[in-house]
Amino acid sequence: MSDTEKILRPIKHTSKEFYPFVASLAFISLIAVYAYSRQLSLGLGVTGLNDVTIWGIYIANFIFFIGISHAGIAISAAVRILKAHRYQPIARIAELLTIVSLVMAGLSIVIDLGRPDRAFLLIVKFVERFRYSPLIWDITAVATYLILSSTYLYLPMRRDIKLAMEHTSGWRSQMLGYLIPFYEEGEEATIDRLSFWLAVTILPVMVMVHTTVAWIFSLLSSRPLWFNAFAGPYYIVAAVASGIASVMVLAAVMRKLYHWEDIIRPDLFRGLSNFTAVTVLVYLYMMMAEQLAALFAGPAGEMFVSEEWLFGSFAALFWLMTTLGLVIPFLYMLIQAFKKDYVNITWTAVMSLILVVAFWFKRYMIIVPTLSIGVQEVGIYSPTWVEIVILLGSFALPLLLYSVLTKVVPLIEMEEAHHE
C-alpha cells in the first residue's frame, strides 16, 4: 500500500468499531445537551456556583481548551516557518485539534453566561467597550485566531482533498468536490505563499490569545494569585505543554489505528516529548516562583490561597496534580531524552495523557481556590451533576467532531506522496 493509500484509508474505509465509538460520544454529548437545557430552563443555580465562587468548571474548561488549541498552530507554523519538515506528518492532526478545541472554548464561555440569549450584545457593544473590558479583548483574539487558523487549515488542505477526490469514486468523490469550490490547477504555488504569510501572522495572534486569556484574570487587582504580571507567559507555557501533549496522544492513537507506523515515525515523538519536558520544567519553575512569592512575602490574600493550595483543602488535588501529573511525566520524558535513539510511543502517549489531565486540574486550581478562599461555608464550591455531565460532554463533543473530521479530510499532508 502506498503512503497516499494509507493516508486516504480513513476516508475510504470505516471500521466496524468506529460506529459504536461515535455513537457513544454522541450519546454523552446529548446527555450534556440535556444537562445544559436544565441549566437554561432553571438558571445557573443548578450548578454548584454561588455569589462567592462565581466561576467553576466552565471557566476552567475555557482556559483548558484555549490552551489545547495552541499546539496545532505552534507545530504547523514551526513546520512552515522554521522548515521543520520532520513534523509535517502531524501538522494537520494538530491543526484540526486547534479548530475543535477553539470551538469548544467558545462554547464554554456561552455555557457559562447567565443570559446566553443576550450574547449578541457583545457585538452590539463591541466598539463602546473595547477600550475597557479584557473579556472583549479575549473574544476578539479568540475570534481572530479561529478565523485565521481555520483559513490556515483549509487552504493547504485543498490540494489534498483534490488528491483524495481522484482516489475515490462515486458519492464520496462528489462530496469531497463540494469542499473545494473554484479549485484550479496550479493554485498550489499561490496557496503556499499565502500559507507562509498566514503562519507568520498567526504566531503573534497565538501568543496574544493566551495572553488575553491570562489578562481576564491577572488584571483584577483584588484577586490573590490571579493578579500577576507574568500571568501571560505562565499561561502560555501551560498551554503549549498541554497542547503538544494532547497532539502526542492523538498522533499515537491514530498511528496505531490507521497503521501509519511508517509515516509518523518514532523520532517525531521523541522530538515532541523532549520539547514537552522542557515546557513542563519551565512551568514547574514558574509555579515554584509563584508559590514562593505568595508564602515568603505573604500578603494576606496570597498567603491564604497558597496555604489552601499547599496544605489546605486543595492540598490533595494540588500534590497529586504536581507529583503524579507533572513531575512523573516530566521525569519519564527526561529519562527518555537521555537514552539515545529510544522512544516508547505507548508510554509517551500515556504520560502525555496524564499531563493533559493534570493541566485541566491546574486550570481548576487557578479558578476555584482564589475565588472561594477565606470564606465561610457559603462560598464553598462543589460541582453538581449538571456541571460534571457538561464537563464530560465538553470532552465528548470535540472528540466526536474530530472523529467525524477524520472521515472527511485527509489527516496528513500528502506532499511526499504528491511528488512520487
Place this chain on the structure above:
Amino acid sequence: MSKMSRREFLKKIGVIGVFVAFNNVASNMRRVATPLIKKGIGTVYPRAVKGASFGMMIDVGACIGCRRCQHACNLENNTPDEPSNMHWIDVFEMESRRPVSEVENIPPVGASLDYTDAPSPDHWYMSFNCFHCDNPPCTKVCPTGATYKDEDGLVLVNYDICIGCRYCMAACPYNARRFNWWEPQHPSSRTNPIDGSAVALNEDVPLRPRGVTEKCTFCVHRVRNGGVPKCVEVCPVRARHFGDFNDPDSEVSKLLKTVRTMRIRENLGTYPKLYYFTRGVKWTEDGEKH
C-alpha cells in the same frame, strides 16, 4: 458543479446571502436591540442629581448588629426570597479581639454571618454593602457596559443588557455583587419580620430577571428624589449616615471632618464612598457600652 459558471454561482450565493442577512439576522437583531437603544439605558432610574457624590458612613461602634437594615433593604428593593435568599447588605459578627486589619479581607477573617441575638457580648458588627467606589473595578471590566458609574457617583446595573458573565463579580474586591442564580421568587406579599405585618412589592424598584447581576443601589429611587436609603432610615441607633460628599453642609461631609474614618482595602485605589468610623464606643463582655 461544472455546469454553473463561477460568476453565476457567486451571483446566486450573493442573492441568497443578501436575502438571509436582511430578512433574518438584521431584522431579528433590530427587533431585540431597538427597544434597548430607544430607552437609552434599558433599566430606567430617576435622573442623576447633577454635581452630587453620594456616599455613606457607618458608625461601627454604634452598630448593635440587629440586621434591621438588611431586612428593610430586602423589602424595599424586592430582593428575591428562597431559593435565592438574596440580601444586598451583609452584617458580619466580629470577635472583639480580632484586629481591624483583618477586615481587609472580605468577608473578614473569622467573622460570622450567622444571626445571633445581637448584640452578643464580646462582639462587634461590620455591615457591608456596595461601596459605590469612585474608581469602580467592576464597571471597567463589564463587556456590555451594563454596569456603570452615574454622574452622581452611584454605581448601577442596567438589568436589560447584562449578559450574566459575572466578570464584575470577579473584579469586585468587596463581594458586594449578587447574581440571580435562580428565577427570582417574589411572593405578592411578604411578612415584615419586625412586626408581622404584610408587605407588598415595592413598585419603585424594577424586578430583576434570572441570570443577571444586581447589588445595592443606595436606594437610587429614594436618594435621587431627595430621600435617604432605607437602611439609613430604619437604623435604630443611627449608625448609618448618608449624604452628598460634594455638599459641604451635608451630614456626611461634616462627619468626615470631625471623626476618624477608614475605608476597606484602600490600597486597591478603588476610593470607596462608604466610610467606617467609630467614636470610641465599643460593646464589651458585660454587654455594656463604654
